[in-house]
Amino acid sequence: MEHLDDTPLRKLIRERIAARGKIPFAEFMVACLYEPGLGYYTSPGRKVGAEGDFYTSINVHQAFGRVIAREICQMWETLGCPGSFEIVEAGAGHGQLAKDILDTIRAVNGELYAVLTCRLIETEPSLREVQRQLLAEHAGKLAWSSPDELAAGTLRFTGCLYSNELLDSFPTHLVEMTGAGLREVYVTVAGDDFAEELDHPSTPELAEYLARLGITLNEGQRAEINLNAVRWLAAVAGSLERGFVLTIDYGYLAPELYGPMRQNGTLLCYYRHTIEENPYLRVGQQDMTTHVDFSTLIEQGEAAGLKKIWYGEQYRFLVAAGIMEELMALEAVATREEERLKLRLTIKKLLLPEGGMGDTFKVLVQGKGVENPHLLCMRDWSRLF
Structure with a gap:
C-alpha cells in the first residue's frame, strides 16, 4: 500500500x-x-479563493484594490508627479489585485495612467499567461520580472512596490x-x-x-x-530609486510575536480552507505560513534606506485611505437593497476584527527619497466622518 x-x-x-x-x-x-514544478507555489493549480486553500483580501471585494489604487495615486503626487512611475506587485498571483488597481487608476487619474508601468513578479511560471489574459486591456502597461531578478538587485524603478500576503509564505x-x-x-x-x-x-x-x-x-x-524576509527587503530597497514600499500581511511587532503566549510559534498550514498544524503532511500540496515580524521589517528597512511612514491595522489603513468613500460610491449605483446589504457585509469582512481581516492584517508603508509625505493613510480617520 x-x-x-x-x-x-x-x-x-x-x-x-x-x-x-x-x-x-x-x-x-x-x-x-518552491521546488521547481513540484512545490506548492511552483506547481499549476488554483491556490486562492473558493476553489483553492485560502482567501485573501483580494478575493473579498474589488474595493480593496481600489483603495490601494487611491493611495498609489497619492504617492505619485507626493513624488511630484514624475513622468515615469512604476508599480511593482511582488507575488502577483493570478493578477486580480493588479487589475483592480489598474482599472481604478485609469478611471480616476488618467494623467498617472499615461505614464504608468505595472511590473508583475510571481514564482509560478504558468501564471504569467493567466495574468496576461486577465490584464489584456492594460497590455501596453505591463512588464514582468522574476523573483530572482528582484533578489539580484537588477531592477531599478521609481514608484511603489506592493505585496499582499507574500512575506508570510517565505521559508x-x-x-x-x-x-x-x-x-x-x-x-x-x-x-x-x-x-x-x-x-x-x-x-x-x-x-x-x-x-x-x-x-x-x-x-x-x-x-x-525569517531571514529571507530581511534579505528580500534589502533587495527591494536596493531596487527602489525613489518611492514607496507597501506591505500588507498578518503579523505583529516583535514583543507580541515572540511573547510567552506563543509557546509553539505561529507556523500553520492550509489545505482546502482548513487549518493543519502538521507541516509534514501533504508535502507540496498544502500552504505553509508564519506571521510576519514587522519590527524587523521596520528596523532593517531603516538600515537599508527605507523610512517608516505608516504602520497599523488593515482597517485603519483602509478607512483612512478611502474605503468608506468607495462603499458610498458603490451603494449609489446599486439597484436593489439586497445588493447594498451584501456590499456592506462584504466590506465589513475587510474591516472588522474577530472573524474579519481588520486587525489580523497589518499594513506597513516605507519610503525612500521622500520628504514630508502626505499619504491618505496618514489622515486622522476618526475625523473623516
Whole structure:
C-alpha cells in the first residue's frame, strides 16, 4: 500500500536527507513551497479563493484594490508627479489585485495612467499567461520580472512596490529554547515519516536576530526566524530609486510575536480552507505560513534606506485611505437593497476584527527619497466622518 503522501516531492526530499543528512526546517519549507514544478507555489493549480486553500483580501471585494489604487495615486503626487512611475506587485498571483488597481487608476487619474508601468513578479511560471489574459486591456502597461531578478538587485524603478500576503509564505528557520541554549529544528527521516531533531543553529544569524530585538525565549518555546524576509527587503530597497514600499500581511511587532503566549510559534498550514498544524503532511500540496515580524521589517528597512511612514491595522489603513468613500460610491449605483446589504457585509469582512481581516492584517508603508509625505493613510480617520 502506498504511503498517504507518497508524492514525487516527498520522495525527493527523503532522498536528499538520505544523501546529506538532516536539513534545517527552512530548507524543507523551501522545497515544500518552491521546488521547481513540484512545490506548492511552483506547481499549476488554483491556490486562492473558493476553489483553492485560502482567501485573501483580494478575493473579498474589488474595493480593496481600489483603495490601494487611491493611495498609489497619492504617492505619485507626493513624488511630484514624475513622468515615469512604476508599480511593482511582488507575488502577483493570478493578477486580480493588479487589475483592480489598474482599472481604478485609469478611471480616476488618467494623467498617472499615461505614464504608468505595472511590473508583475510571481514564482509560478504558468501564471504569467493567466495574468496576461486577465490584464489584456492594460497590455501596453505591463512588464514582468522574476523573483530572482528582484533578489539580484537588477531592477531599478521609481514608484511603489506592493505585496499582499507574500512575506508570510517565505521559508523560515524554526528554533527552540532548551536548557542548553538556543537550538534549531532540523528535519530528518524516521521510517516512512519525517521527524524533527534539535541541534545547534545552522547560522549565527539566528541568535543574533533575537538578540537584536532583545528577545529571550522561554525554555521549551518555539519561534520562527525569517531571514529571507530581511534579505528580500534589502533587495527591494536596493531596487527602489525613489518611492514607496507597501506591505500588507498578518503579523505583529516583535514583543507580541515572540511573547510567552506563543509557546509553539505561529507556523500553520492550509489545505482546502482548513487549518493543519502538521507541516509534514501533504508535502507540496498544502500552504505553509508564519506571521510576519514587522519590527524587523521596520528596523532593517531603516538600515537599508527605507523610512517608516505608516504602520497599523488593515482597517485603519483602509478607512483612512478611502474605503468608506468607495462603499458610498458603490451603494449609489446599486439597484436593489439586497445588493447594498451584501456590499456592506462584504466590506465589513475587510474591516472588522474577530472573524474579519481588520486587525489580523497589518499594513506597513516605507519610503525612500521622500520628504514630508502626505499619504491618505496618514489622515486622522476618526475625523473623516
